[in-house]
Amino acid sequence: MNYKKLDKSTVLDYISDVKSVMNYFGQDELQADEIGDGNLNYVYKITSLQDPKKALILKQAVPYLRCVGEEFPLGRERMNYEIRALQKFYAIFPSFVPKVHHANEDMSLVIMEYLDSHIIMRKGLLNKVEYKNFSEQMSTFMAATLFYTSSLHLSSSDKRALIDRFNSNVELCKLSEDLVFSFAFMEHETNINTKDDECAKKLFLDVEFKEKILELKYKFMTQNDALLHGDLHTGSIMINDSETCVIDPEFAFVGPFGFDIGVLLANLVSSYVYHSVVTKDDAYKEWLLLSIKEFLSKFQAKFLNFWSESASSALLVDGYLDNATIELYKVKFIKEIFRDSVGFAACELSRRVYGVAGVEEIRGIEDVNLRAEAEGIVLKIAREFLMSYKNIQNCDEILEIVKDAR
Amino acid sequence: MNYKKLDKSTVLDYISDVKSVMNYFGQDELQADEIGDGNLNYVYKITSLQDPKKALILKQAVPYLRCVGEEFPLGRERMNYEIRALQKFYAIFPSFVPKVHHANEDMSLVIMEYLDSHIIMRKGLLNKVEYKNFSEQMSTFMAATLFYTSSLHLSSSDKRALIDRFNSNVELCKLSEDLVFSFAFMEHETNINTKDDECAKKLFLDVEFKEKILELKYKFMTQNDALLHGDLHTGSIMINDSETCVIDPEFAFVGPFGFDIGVLLANLVSSYVYHSVVTKDDAYKEWLLLSIKEFLSKFQAKFLNFWSESASSALLVDGYLDNATIELYKVKFIKEIFRDSVGFAACELSRRVYGVAGVEEIRGIEDVNLRAEAEGIVLKIAREFLMSYKNIQNCDEILEIVKDAR
Numbered sequence: 056m057n058y059k060k061l062d063k064s065t066v067l068d069y070i071s072d073v074k075s076v077m078n079y080f081g082q083d084e085l086q087a088d089e090i091g092d093g094n095l096n097y098v099y100k101i102t103s104l105q106d107p108k109k110a111l112i113l114k115q116a117v118p119y120l121r122c123v124g125e126e127f128p129l130g131r132e133r134m135n136y137e138i139r140a141l142q143k144f145y146a147i148f149p150s151f152v153p154k155v156h157h158a159n160e161d162m163s164l165v166i167m168e169y170l171d172s173h174i175i176m177r178k179g180l181l182n183k184v185e186y187k188n189f190s191e192q193m194s195t196f197m198a199a200t201l202f203y204t205s206s207l208h209l210s211s212s213d214k215r216a217l218i219d220r221f222n223s224n225v226e227l228c229k230l231s232e233d234l235v236f237s238f239a240f241m242e243h244e245t246n247i248n249t250k251d252d253e254c255a256k257k258l259f260l261d262v263e264f265k266e267k268i269l270e271l272k273y274k275f276m277t278q279n280d281a282l283l284h285g286d287l288h289t290g291s292i293m294i295n296d297s298e299t300c301v302i303d304p305e306f307a308f309v310g311p312f313g314f315d316i317g318v319l320l321a322n323l324v325s326s327y328v329y330h331s332v333v334t335k336d337d338a339y340k341e342w343l344l345l346s347i348k349e350f351l352s353k354f355q356a357k358f359l360n361f362w363s364e365s366a367s368s369a370l371l372v373d374g375y376l377d378n379a380t381i382e383l384y385k386v387k388f389i390k391e392i393f394r395d396s397v398g399f400a401a402c403e404l405s406r407r408v409y410g411v412a413g414v415e416e417i418r419g420i421e422d423v424n425l426r427a428e429a430e431g432i433v434l435k436i437a438r439e440f441l442m443s444y445k446n447i448q449n450c451d452e453i454l455e456i457v458k459d460a461r
Numbered sequence: 462m463n464y465k466k467l468d469k470s471t472v473l474d475y476i477s478d479v480k481s482v483m484n485y486f487g488q489d490e491l492q493a494d495e496i497g498d499g500n501l502n503y504v505y506k507i508t509s510l511q512d513p514k515k516a517l518i519l520k521q522a523v524p525y526l527r528c529v530g531e532e533f534p535l536g537r538e539r540m541n542y543e544i545r546a547l548q549k550f551y552a553i554f555p556s557f558v559p560k561v562h563h564a565n566e567d568m569s570l571v572i573m574e575y576l577d578s579h580i581i582m583r584k585g586l587l588n589k590v591e592y593k594n595f596s597e598q599m600s601t602f603m604a605a606t607l608f609y610t611s612s613l614h615l616s617s618s619d620k621r622a623l624i625d626r627f628n629s630n631v632e633l634c635k636l637s638e639d640l641v642f643s644f645a646f647m648e649h650e651t652n653i654n655t656k657d658d659e660c661a662k663k664l665f666l667d668v669e670f671k672e673k674i675l676e677l678k679y680k681f682m683t684q685n686d687a688l689l690h691g692d693l694h695t696g697s698i699m700i701n702d703s704e705t706c707v708i709d710p711e712f713a714f715v716g717p718f719g720f721d722i723g724v725l726l727a728n729l730v731s732s733y734v735y736h737s738v739v740t741k742d743d744a745y746k747e748w749l750l751l752s753i754k755e756f757l758s759k760f761q762a763k764f765l766n767f768w769s770e771s772a773s774s775a776l777l778v779d780g781y782l783d784n785a786t787i788e789l790y791k792v793k794f795i796k797e798i799f800r801d802s803v804g805f806a807a808c809e810l811s812r813r814v815y816g817v818a819g820v821e822e823i824r825g826i827e828d829v830n831l832r833a834e835a836e837g838i839v840l841k842i843a844r845e846f847l848m849s850y851k852n853i854q855n856c857d858e859i860l861e862i863v864k865d866a867r
Contacts, residue, residue, distance in 0.1 A: 206682050211635040214682075215628055222624050229617040229775075237778040262786040269790060273776055276612050276620075279683050369635075370679055372643040380668040384675060 056161045058131070061115055063087050066099050069164075070113070073157045076101075076166055080109060087113075094122045095129070095305070100169060110171065111156055116163040116305075129226060133305045134163035136224040140307035141165070143217075143282060144196075147203045151196040152301050153293075170300055173293035180289060180326040181416055183339045190346045192299035193292070193319070194353035201312055202361040204282035207388075211369040218279060218309045227306045228276075231285065235402055236272035239410030240265050246409045247418075254427075255409050258434060267441045268405075271398050278311040287315040288322040288403070288414070312392040316354065317399025322414065323347050324404060324457055325433060329416035331461075332429040344457065348450045351396075355389050394444050397453060401440035404433050435460045462567045464537070467521055469493055472505050475570075476519070479563045482507075482572055486515060493519075500528045501535070501711070506575060516577065517562055522569040522711075535632060539711045540569035542630040546713035547571070549623075549688060550602075553609045557602040558707050576706055579699035586695060586732040587822055589745045596752050598705035599698070599725070600759035607718055608767040610688035613794075617775040624685060624715045633712045634682075637691065641808055642678035645816030646671050652815045653824075660833075661815050664840060673847045674811075677804050684717040693721040694809070694820070695728040718798040722760065723805025728820065729753050730810060730863055731839060735822035737867075738835045750863065754856045757802075761795050800850050803859060807846035810839050841866045 061069055066087040070076045083103035091098035096116050103109035116134035120127040138158040145152050153168040179186065206214050238245050241259055249255035258264070284291065285306025293300040327343045330336050362385055367373040371381065407414045408430050417433060420426035439456045447453065467475055472493040476482045489509035497504035502522050509515035522540035526533040544564040551558050559574040585592065612620050644651050647665055655661035664670070690697065691712025699706040733749045736742050768791055773779040777787065813820045814836050823839060826832035845862045853859065 206679070211638055211682070212631040215631050215634070218624070218628050222621055222628060225618040225621050228621070232617055232775060233778070237781055241778070241781050262782060265782055266786055266790055269776070269782070273612070276617070276775060277685050279685055369638060369682060370675070372639070372647070375643055375647050376668060376671055376675070380672055384672055 056159065058162055060117055061097070061099075061113075061162075061164070063089055063099070066101070066113055069162075070101060070157075070166065073166065075156050076111065079111065079156060083109065095120060096134075097121065101166075108171070110169040111166050112153070112169050113164065113166045131163040133224070133227055134165065135160045136221055136227070136307045137303065137305040138165050139220050140282065140284065140304035141167070143204070144200050144284075144301065144304070148196060148199045151192065151299060152304075170293045170302075173295045173298065173300055175290055176292040176294045176299075177289040177322070177326075177415060179294060180323075180343075181329065183330070183334065183336060185339070185342045186294055186296070186299070186346075188297060189294065189299055190349035190353055194350050194357055196299070196301060197316060197319075198354050198357035198361060201281040201283075201315070202358050202365075204309070205280055205312070206369045207362055207371070208365050208368050214369060217282060221282065221308045224285075224306070224308045227285065228308050231306060232272060232276060234410055234412060235406050236268055236275060239406035239408070240268060245411040247411070247413070249409050252409075254431060254434065258405070258409070261438075264405075264438055264441060267398070268402055271395075271402055274311050274395065275314060275399075279309040280312040281309065283308060283310045283315050285310070285315070287318050289319070289326065290322075290414075311395060311399075313395025313397075314399045316351075316392070316396035317401075318403045320347065320351070320396060320453075321400040321403035321407075321437075323350075324400065324436060325407065325414050326416050327457055328429050328432045328436070328460075329420070331432065332425050333420060344454050347457075348454060351393065351450045351453070355393060358392070359385055359389055390448075394447055397440050397447050398444035401437040401444065404440070405437035408433055432460045462565065464568055466523055467503070467505075467519075467568075467570070469495055469505070472507070472519055475568075476507060476563075476572065479572065481563050482517065485517065485562060489515065501526060502540075503527065507572075514577070516575040517572050518559070518575050519570065519572045537569040539630065539633050540571065541566045542627055542633070542713045543709065543711040544571050545626050546688065546690065546710035547573070549610070550606050550690075550707065550710070554602060554605045557598065557705060558710075576699045576708075579701045579704065579706055581696055582698040582700040582705075583695040583728070583732075583821060585700060586729075586749075587735065589736070589740065589742060591745070591748045592700055592702070592705070592752075594703060595700065595705055596755035596759055600756050600763055602705070602707060603722060603725075604760050604763035604767060607687040607689075607721070608764050608771075610715070611686055611718070612775045613768055613777075614771050614774050620775060623688060627688065627714045630691075630712070630714045633691065634714050637712060638678060638682060640816055640818060641812050642674055642681060645812035645814070646674060651817040653817070653819070655815050658815075660837060660840065664811070664815070667844075670811075670844055670847060673804070674808055677801075677808055680717050680801065681720060681805075685715040686718040687715065689714060689716045689721050691716070691721070693724050695725070695732065696820075717801060717805075719801030719803075720805045722757075722798070722802035723807075724809045726753065726757070726802060726859075727806040727809035727813075727843075729756075730806065730842060731813065731820050732822050733863055734835050734838045734842070734866075735826070737838065738831050739826060750860050753863075754860060757799065757856045757859070761799060764798070765791055765795055796854075800853055803846050803853050804850035807843040807850065810846070811843035814839055838866045 067085055080103055083105045086102050086104055087099045090100045096114050099113045101111045101113055116131040118128060118131045119125045120129045141152050141155050153170060155165060155167045157166040202208055204217060284304045285308055291303045293302055323343060327340055330340050417429050420429055436457055473491055486509055489511045492508050492510055493505045496506045502520050505519045507517045507519055522537040524534060524537040525531045526535045547558050547561050561571060561573045563572040608614055610623060690710045691714055697709045699708055729749060733746055736746050823835050826835055842863055
């Protein structure tokens, strides 16, 4: 099938030929509405007129950055990786990603479950919503997807086949290399205006800091531990009281274990900083700290648990080591993942301050002085994370750094 | 073209259709002779009857391990990676690999330069030949091929394209994972008989040692720094007084910087151990140590030199860091490569003692007592390398370990 960009009128024609979707809706009449902020893609909600609760999402990539226009080309192949990652995550643990009803790589298009009762987690955190199941659910999602796509579980050939499926996600990996690890730490046209900003100047001259960012960039580029979401901030999580759902994995690739965990950790921390500076709600801040701690410690426990349930793998041949030594090895291994996560969290926290893609809870603070205060705290936490990540021992040390920064 | 195994009579038919080869030989009459020990592949020498100095090598893979037979299947796709690596290495630095005159992946076949005046380096070392150009030439080959296939030079997309070309060399990567990093350190049917060997028992119970082997195995499996030869022992080097030529890169894949260097270092050390125990030729031992030192230090200097000549890369965006900090970063970086090389050398040294693939200079020692002595020294050096590689500072420390072991 040749690629054709759909619009509101042709969307329904397209799905009339898709059996799985027609089966879902039965004989109902359908309506298509364009929804979403659509930075990159076109998103339509397909709804049954007879039963408005029956609805699906159709998402199609265009070969450019939608919010800028055709003069900013961006390969629509990114949708291939989103589709493949959604399907892979669903196969590992169906509860935490939207179900894919139909996917078509030629058309750069996916039709999936509509999450009607969920909101973007970043918004919920801004509004001080306490998500009781978040740490339990996200720790399961991340432990499962990271463990079961790694060489700790897969055979050597299955791991290489997985790499094959994601290795060519070149453009979006390059975007991360540039935006997460480079441009936000130097004078660059993509940054927000930093010309007269003394803090920006100080950061751009902090060579000790930047050398460590470079170490982590190299790890991001060359360490193929497991399948990552690749952009797992709180805007990529749809959530409600009972469910947590990960969306938009178009940056997916096989990369270092610590990256997704670090990105999520960073975004939880930036929410904490927002509440420190703006709402000053101590109870909510406590809940955020507790959630960070629970998320990180449950992740580690579950990852180790999946490992203990798993048979021999590419890495650990049956009979190679006695069980006691294997257990010690695993504990060391998970500690290294944890440390790298703290390093990557530092990258994510700090790149959001001057880089092109800010986060609402910091860049969105309207009062200039409060925003500057929040940025200062974020950078202070990032620096402490980065300077100490290789030796950090446990979650409490992280919480201390976060609480003490002001 | 469909795959067909050639034999002595059909080889000449095949090349009569290959223009580049026919151009090389002109109107000469040709003769085909099967040569080589042929563990894995069939190798023919094609010679001009009019001018016997005009000759090429034709090498064809069969879909099984030739020395065992069809009951041991091994995908003939391994030849694809050999062809691709030879061509890539040649493109980077033509002096150090045989020139490919014709390659055909469908036929799992390559026709290349015949090296008439070279011998296998391992044999030369056994016979105490001092190769004056070895360290100079091999350090150039390895610095160039490793640097120019890494993210320190390539763009992000070129690096991923390179990974694409080698990622599916599954079977041979798996062989290395098993044979270099696992089976040789445990009771396993592929090992030489270790039942009553006290030293083997001791090694197999040395959990401290084996945990470190596991760390390096994980690095081998997941760290994609640069294109490796993958099996660069002294039997993969053809050499004479003036030239050094690397052959047989069928294990090629994108892996950790230190692996090839470590394998070569290990094989030079095992030659040193042979001469310590068997010939006791102090002058030759000195030459070996000097060669090791020169090879390692020249490699580091040349790698840094290529780096300083290279423009910005996937890793180092122009303007990100000041030059002084970049220089410090590079020095740290090359030290990590050096340290990993020592770690991988330990794996290679020790896996050759009880593993299925021994090296002639150790396993070939006929006197049982001398062989046991040599094996003991090899294992001692390997253990010291492995226990100290993360902190080793310079080449002299390595030479001290090698000299002091007895």
